[in-house]
Amino acid sequence: MRNEPHTTAAHCRIVCFGELLMRLSPPGNELPLQSPRFDARFGGAEANVAASLAILGHDSVMVSALPDNVLGHACAGELRRHGVDTRNLHVAAGRMGLYFLSPGAMHRPSEVLYDRSDSVFARAPASTYDWPRLLAGAQWLHVSGINLALGESTAQAALDAVRAAREAGLSISFDCNYRSKLWGSRVSQAPALLREIVSEADLMFGNDRDVALMLDTDFPAPEAAERFRAAADAAFAQWxxxxxxxxTERFHRNVDDQDIAGFLATRERVLTSTTYTLTDIVDRIGGGDAFAAGLLHGLFLNMPEQAALDFAMAATCLKHSIPGDVNTMREADMLAFLTQSGFEVKR
Structure with missing residues (x-):
């Protein structure tokens, strides 16, 4: 891959659907309320993808529901700052979904506490979203399994979205994003709902554990690459x-020191990336979303699949150096990462 932006390539109009959240975390590596302060940032799985793709130059549209208050307006403003089209955000009375992040350090893992029940997004009926109108002019739809976990109405909205996208001829990407804490008492419904939405997808972001959950099976190979290959074979046979x-696959030494590698399977072959060492991680939240956005960017620009995977790995690696949920790096930054020969100050 040349160390040049793809300025002449056609870009894509992509619609992302999911909940927007406010993240509250104590400063530095403090425990929650160790001091009476929280840092506030905005994010959400699909929103992180939307923002990153907008920064990379794509026509990125966010569909969601926000409260008609200062928090909701600030969140929409943050998306617009990154270049995301927010004209299709539904605004209503109610509360903003929150999550509290307790950042880990050394051998103390990070921990997330969700406070998003009865948010405006969770309470919005599936009929809130006029999908033929919302998808008009788009080439791609991106959703995640978090929508399925939050309740019956958000699950139905996500299913309606992928069905409308399929009928309209859009490509569909689906990030499993299985979060056991979010499913709660509905956890027994997870495999069936995940299977239903994957059946409409062209691209799935998910590892062997996600596929095993959906297909009620196991991939016991000792090596990560072997497990992924077996999971890919099973997924392609099923859908x-x-x-x-x-x-991606992580290899932890501790919270701050990890290795990460990427895999991409097609029906013909399985591609693997370089394994990268991540030391003194600044913020790993949103790393998977950065990977998703990076791969989508590569595919939208018709990069060779190995180059697209490498670009996605550059995106996720660089995200670990950036505070907050969103990877704010540009295409030239990812290309420079792939060819860098040192760490001198850029002057």
Missing amino acids: PRLRRLAA
């Missing part, structure tokens, strides 16, 4: 429309 499966 005829699925064209690609992508995932």
